[in-house]
Structures are given as structure tokens and as C-alpha cells.
Amino acid sequence: MVAGVEQVLPLDFCVTLVRGAGPDEVIGILGGADPVPIVSAQTALLAEDAVREWVDEDGASHPTDLKYVVATRLGDWTMVIEPNGYLCTDRDVVRALSAAGELVSFYYNENTTPSFTWAAGGSELVCFNPGYPDDPYGAEPGRLDGLLTELGFTFGGYGEDLDDDGNGFDADFQERTFALMERMTGVRWDIELLDAATFHCAGVGGPGSRVATEPWYAEVREELTACAQDPYGWNDHDFGDFAGWRRRGVTDPRVKRALGHAGTTVLDEDRALALALAFAPAGLIERMDLWVRQQPYRVVGRLDEPWHGPAEDLCWQLATADGGGSTAERIADLWRDFPELRDVVIPPPQPPPPERAAVRRKREARERDEERWRLEDLRTTWGGRIPTDPRLFEPDVQLYTLGLVPYDRDLIDRIAGSDAGTQRAMALWAARFCCTRSGLIDKDWAEAGLIALERGAPPPSWLADHDAAYAHWRGVPRESIVHVGRLGLSGEEPPPPDPELAALHALVHAHHDDPLIAAMATVRPAVQFGDPPAVIAAFRAAFDLP
Structure with missing residues (x-):
């Protein structure tokens, strides 16, 4: 053999x-x-x-x-x-x-x-x-x-x-x-x-x-x-690379050669340990290797028994069940039992080699594809036209804006292009529309919230946030409110929201510190009340948006 x-x-x-x-x-x-x-x-x-x-x-x-x-x-x-x-x-x-x-x-x-x-x-x-x-x-x-x-x-x-x-x-x-x-x-x-x-x-x-x-x-x-020069990291530029050193910020081939593919696991758990292991002296590595092999026996209290036969199998089974501890615990034990690891001198990283021509062309092609996919996704998300206003890409703004895309894509740009004062007026118009359509306008406290908005005054305390508004609406203590989520089947239409509750949320949003968010977050529910084209037409007429 x-x-x-x-x-x-x-x-x-x-x-x-x-x-x-x-x-x-x-x-x-x-x-x-x-x-x-x-x-x-x-x-x-x-x-x-x-x-x-x-x-x-x-x-x-x-x-x-x-x-x-x-x-x-x-x-x-x-x-x-x-x-x-x-x-x-x-x-x-x-x-x-x-x-x-x-x-x-x-x-x-x-x-x-x-x-x-x-x-x-x-x-x-x-x-x-x-x-x-x-x-x-x-x-x-x-x-x-x-x-x-x-x-x-x-x-x-x-x-x-x-x-x-x-x-x-x-x-x-x-x-x-x-x-x-x-x-x-x-x-x-x-x-x-x-x-x-x-x-x-x-x-x-x-x-x-x-x-x-x-x-x-x-x-x-x-x-x-x-x-040949960097077997564990030469292809880090590509999708699906095996080791992924570059994604982890490691370009030094000495580290990759020393740790091999499995080294990325240690790197993810404890970067300092991985670098120390890469440059630790051979004698220390040998002692740690023995320590790792003994660890299952140490955990189950069988270290002094012979390492062969049924006892060995039993120890491995015990250790790999619940007795071995987590990876983080074993790493902590390693630092504790080998304090000299902290004295390992880690040299400055070697500069990465120049990018090879084939790799550069492949990277550039991938970046072009990624940009094309990004733009296609944006066009789909924004109804075929990507916004030019950078504020519309902010997550908090998008949260309340994208719901308007199916109704009137142009209206989004018109709202975003308005000045802050106009956006405040739009929020007031939409909030009053929602309160009127839902009947919430009959509540004195709701009218008070709208009047405060008209005057540019701070909202009443019961409109400070959604929980405060809901508690006031229902006449219950704020601390009694419990938030409940609902999971629906794929393709299942969600139940329509309570009109007064939707109007209440619009009223709270109308007082948002950011005028753009206040406008988007109130116009969307307003459009969803009744006939969307008629609501949009009325809104455009109110603000001279042909």
C-alpha cells in the first residue's frame, strides 16, 4: 500500500x-x-x-x-x-x-x-x-x-x-x-x-x-x-469563492497560507486569535493542537484514560452532544490556558499583489452587471422611473412613499419637489381629508390636532405618538396597549384597516418633524380612501399640480 x-x-x-x-x-x-x-x-x-x-x-x-x-x-x-x-x-x-x-x-x-x-x-x-x-x-x-x-x-x-x-x-x-x-x-x-x-x-x-x-x-x-502563490485566496475576487478572505479584510497571503480554508471560521469567531495563530511559534502551535485534541476528554473528565477503544468513542459522543461547550467558550478557554498567545508579534500585513489583468476585467464586468441589476430593480420599484431627488432613497422616506407608486408616480416627484411650507400644507390637507372621510373629524380632540397643525404649533400630548393617540381614541391607559402582529398566507389580501384608525395615524404623521415624511405619510392613506383618481385629482387641484 x-x-x-x-x-x-x-x-x-x-x-x-x-x-x-x-x-x-x-x-x-x-x-x-x-x-x-x-x-x-x-x-x-x-x-x-x-x-x-x-x-x-x-x-x-x-x-x-x-x-x-x-x-x-x-x-x-x-x-x-x-x-x-x-x-x-x-x-x-x-x-x-x-x-x-x-x-x-x-x-x-x-x-x-x-x-x-x-x-x-x-x-x-x-x-x-x-x-x-x-x-x-x-x-x-x-x-x-x-x-x-x-x-x-x-x-x-x-x-x-x-x-x-x-x-x-x-x-x-x-x-x-x-x-x-x-x-x-x-x-x-x-x-x-x-x-x-x-x-x-x-x-x-x-x-x-x-x-x-x-x-x-x-x-x-x-x-x-x-x-500557486496564494492557494487559499487567489480567487477571492469571484462569486462563490471558497475561503472569502478578501471579504473579511485579509489580503496577507501569510495568514491565508498559515490558517488554510478552516481559518476563516476562527477569523469570524475571534479575529485576534486567528492572527495570533498565523504567526505563533511552532512549539506553541503543537501544544495548542494537543490541547484541542484533549479538550473533549477534559470536558467529560476522562482525560487520564487511554485514548482508544470504547472509552474514546464515548468521550467523543459526550463532548459533541452538550458537554463540549460553544465555539466561543472553547476559544475563551484557549486564551485562558495559553496566555502567551497575547505575546505573539503580528507583523504588518504584506501589501496585496497587483490586480491581475484577467481579474480586473472580470471585476469590472461584475460591477457593471451589479449596477445594471441595481438600476433595473430601482426602475421596477419606482414604477419605471428612478427618482432624481436623493431624499426619496432614504429608508424613512421610502417607507411612506412607495405605496403611492401604483397610484400616481408623477405625484411623488411633485410632492418631493415642493418646499417645506407646501409639504406641511399637503400634510394638513391629507390629514383633514382622512379625518373627514372617516368621521374622526367629529371628535373635538381630533379637530384640535388639525388646528394645531394649521397654526404650526406643537401637537397636543395625545398626538405625541401613535400609542398616545390610540390610547386617547380608545379611552384606555397607554400602558395597557399591546402590539400584535398578524401573519397571512402568501397572496392573501390583508383586511382593510379601520377608517378611523387610518385617519388617526394620518393625523399623527401630519405632525412629523420632517415635512417630506409628513406629506408622504398622509397623502398615501388619503388616496386609499374612496376613489383614488378622484382624490388625486382633488389634491392636485388644491396645490395647482396639473
């Missing part, structure tokens, strides 16, 4: 070993050019998305249709890894890569049939499904039978599950196939080797492809280089 391989490879992969061609030559055969060096298989495989699209002069993104490959030298062989790819299973590719030497390849996908290929001199020697190795094909199909038996491959019972004798589908075929590749090539790799290796990384178009001559290919390589 290749040690630790499951920690490096993605779920779906193709791993190929080629003898007779170096990494750059392999990439050239596969239709790529000018590969980018990236240290560590894990980092190299993270860069797959960097070759998926190119950006035109207008900022629009287009698929490249490139396949992503990473290659490194291991002794006399070149290892090629395709995350989520299968280019090296193509017969033309197999023929080209093995023409000057030899090829051993293993393709696995959870949704399709796995395959193993051994080729030399441009010819397929042995090919088979490693889960069911009974039907090999190629120029010498039986040549590996002895080695397959020695390594424990399961023969017999094609298409069936394992029976009591171990025949049928081999659930361990991945492990056996990697062991087979090791025996055939003499190349042994483990997680430490792959972590230290330098991989040559490129987007490729397939044998004979001229995609590397496309004008945009150089910019795709630039994106790949940026990903």
Missing part, C-alpha cells in the same frame, strides 16, 4: 507513471506548455480551478475545456496525477506516453468503472478492471496473472458481491492496485514524499492540441501561478 495516498488524492483521480519522458515532456505530449512549478501535491491539486476559464476583454468568462494535470519526477519515472480527470485512459494518450518507454496507469471514479493500464512501446499490454480482474485484454493479457494473485486480487464471480469464500468484487482493489504499480515500477511514494515534491502543473488540451497557442493561455497560466 502506498502510505498516506488517500490523504492526498481527491475522491476521483487518475494516477499514471511514465518511464521515458520527463514532466515537461509529458505535459507537452498532453497538449500543454510552460507548466507552473508548485511544491506539494496537496497545494498543486488545489489549483485545478485556476485553468477552468478565461476572461475576454469585456470581462466575460468562458470555459477553457482544458484538462488539469500535475507531474513530478520520481526516480526514472514521471508521476502524473489528474484530479477528477481521465485523459491518460485515452488510447491515443496511452500510445503517445508509452511510445518511448512504459506506462502504468490507474483510473478511479466513484460513478464509473475503474481501469488499470500497462503499456510499453506504444502498445497496450495488459488492461483490466481492478475490481473484477477476470477479463484482462491487451497484447499480453495474462502476463500479470501471477503478480495479481500474489497481491491478493480477487478472481471469479464477475458482477457479484463477495461471498463467504472471498470471491467476487474486491472492496480493497484500490490498495491492491497501488501495490501493483509499486511492484511493477519500483517507485514507492508516501505522503511525506508527495508533500515535498515539486509538481509541474498545467492545463492541457490533449495530444495534438494547439490550445497552448491561444492568446488567453498565458493568462490562464498567470491564474495558475497566482493560485
Whole structure:
């Protein structure tokens, strides 16, 4: 078994070993050019998305249709890894890569049939499904039978599950196939080797492809280089970025490299802790790592027991139920138990790298789209015409204004364009109209409120706010008022408001400190009393608004 391989490879992969061609030559055969060096298989495989699209002069993104490959030298062989790819299973590719030497390849996908290929001199020697190795094909199909038996491959019972004798589908075929590749090539790799290796990384178009001559290919390589330098934040400019460092105000690649994707969770909970962790010395990080792993046992009082077997499982279950505390509590405990964290020196952030041309074009296109969507939304909201008066966009003003849009869009601009004195007169007209239509005008105290408005005097105490007005109207103590909300079904028409209550609200709004809000908040209910066109016509006539 290749040690630790499951920690490096993605779920779906193709791993190929080629003898007779170096990494750059392999990439050239596969239709790529000018590969980018990236240290560590894990980092190299993270860069797959960097070759998926190119950006035109207008900022629009287009698929490249490139396949992503990473290659490194291991002794006399070149290892090629395709995350989520299968280019090296193509017969033309197999023929080209093995023409000057030899090829051993293993393709696995959870949704399709796995395959193993051994080729030399441009010819397929042995090919088979490693889960069911009974039907090999190629120029010498039986040549590996002895080695397959020695390594424990399961023969017999094609298409069936394992029976009591171990025949049928081999659930361990991945492990056996990697062991087979090791025996055939003499190349042994483990997680430490792959972590230290330098991989040559490129987007490729397939044998004979001229995609590397496309004008945009150089910019795709630039994106790949940026990903190599900043794998956890290179694509922060885009929608749906995985880490979102830039949105959180972090551009320093040292922080992103140190904390990785999961670091954003800590950053959201405690920014100071995240920055301290990014620059803490290795010894302190190791002690905190042990502290975190011990925390579930510490919480449930089982720290001194062996960390294996049923006791471990029990502790984890207890800790992940209710005994582990919240994330904020655990972070507070971490600060308490490691006070030296406060002494970590956090250097000034490095300046962000210059914005790449493709990223700039994409950002500008996104900003243009966002502006277009914003304007379209405003036009829809404002009945097809966006206001020019900035006051109409203020939330408190919009609250009382948008209700007038379906009735008379032009009237909104006329009210907003009037001077403060006229707006006060409009509020008085609308409030008196509401009180008259509802019959509230028969109340002496309501008339007193209107007279105060006419004189520009402060409102009576019972019109100071809506609660005071409602209590006075109903003859109940103010403190007895309870506000109740109502939820209705989607599309359900709300019940019509009590006319006197609507007029009462208009009377209170008419005394608002802001003349514009006073006018909008009273004209709207006035229009909704009776026949809207007739009310609007009367209002326009009263203020000479043709």
C-alpha cells in the first residue's frame, strides 16, 4: 500500500507513471506548455480551478475545456496525477506516453468503472478492471496473472458481491492496485514524499492540441501561478469563492497560507486569535493542537484514560452532544490556558499583489452587471422611473412613499419637489381629508390636532405618538396597549384597516418633524380612501399640480 495516498488524492483521480519522458515532456505530449512549478501535491491539486476559464476583454468568462494535470519526477519515472480527470485512459494518450518507454496507469471514479493500464512501446499490454480482474485484454493479457494473485486480487464471480469464500468484487482493489504499480515500477511514494515534491502543473488540451497557442493561455497560466502563490485566496475576487478572505479584510497571503480554508471560521469567531495563530511559534502551535485534541476528554473528565477503544468513542459522543461547550467558550478557554498567545508579534500585513489583468476585467464586468441589476430593480420599484431627488432613497422616506407608486408616480416627484411650507400644507390637507372621510373629524380632540397643525404649533400630548393617540381614541391607559402582529398566507389580501384608525395615524404623521415624511405619510392613506383618481385629482387641484 502506498502510505498516506488517500490523504492526498481527491475522491476521483487518475494516477499514471511514465518511464521515458520527463514532466515537461509529458505535459507537452498532453497538449500543454510552460507548466507552473508548485511544491506539494496537496497545494498543486488545489489549483485545478485556476485553468477552468478565461476572461475576454469585456470581462466575460468562458470555459477553457482544458484538462488539469500535475507531474513530478520520481526516480526514472514521471508521476502524473489528474484530479477528477481521465485523459491518460485515452488510447491515443496511452500510445503517445508509452511510445518511448512504459506506462502504468490507474483510473478511479466513484460513478464509473475503474481501469488499470500497462503499456510499453506504444502498445497496450495488459488492461483490466481492478475490481473484477477476470477479463484482462491487451497484447499480453495474462502476463500479470501471477503478480495479481500474489497481491491478493480477487478472481471469479464477475458482477457479484463477495461471498463467504472471498470471491467476487474486491472492496480493497484500490490498495491492491497501488501495490501493483509499486511492484511493477519500483517507485514507492508516501505522503511525506508527495508533500515535498515539486509538481509541474498545467492545463492541457490533449495530444495534438494547439490550445497552448491561444492568446488567453498565458493568462490562464498567470491564474495558475497566482493560485500557486496564494492557494487559499487567489480567487477571492469571484462569486462563490471558497475561503472569502478578501471579504473579511485579509489580503496577507501569510495568514491565508498559515490558517488554510478552516481559518476563516476562527477569523469570524475571534479575529485576534486567528492572527495570533498565523504567526505563533511552532512549539506553541503543537501544544495548542494537543490541547484541542484533549479538550473533549477534559470536558467529560476522562482525560487520564487511554485514548482508544470504547472509552474514546464515548468521550467523543459526550463532548459533541452538550458537554463540549460553544465555539466561543472553547476559544475563551484557549486564551485562558495559553496566555502567551497575547505575546505573539503580528507583523504588518504584506501589501496585496497587483490586480491581475484577467481579474480586473472580470471585476469590472461584475460591477457593471451589479449596477445594471441595481438600476433595473430601482426602475421596477419606482414604477419605471428612478427618482432624481436623493431624499426619496432614504429608508424613512421610502417607507411612506412607495405605496403611492401604483397610484400616481408623477405625484411623488411633485410632492418631493415642493418646499417645506407646501409639504406641511399637503400634510394638513391629507390629514383633514382622512379625518373627514372617516368621521374622526367629529371628535373635538381630533379637530384640535388639525388646528394645531394649521397654526404650526406643537401637537397636543395625545398626538405625541401613535400609542398616545390610540390610547386617547380608545379611552384606555397607554400602558395597557399591546402590539400584535398578524401573519397571512402568501397572496392573501390583508383586511382593510379601520377608517378611523387610518385617519388617526394620518393625523399623527401630519405632525412629523420632517415635512417630506409628513406629506408622504398622509397623502398615501388619503388616496386609499374612496376613489383614488378622484382624490388625486382633488389634491392636485388644491396645490395647482396639473
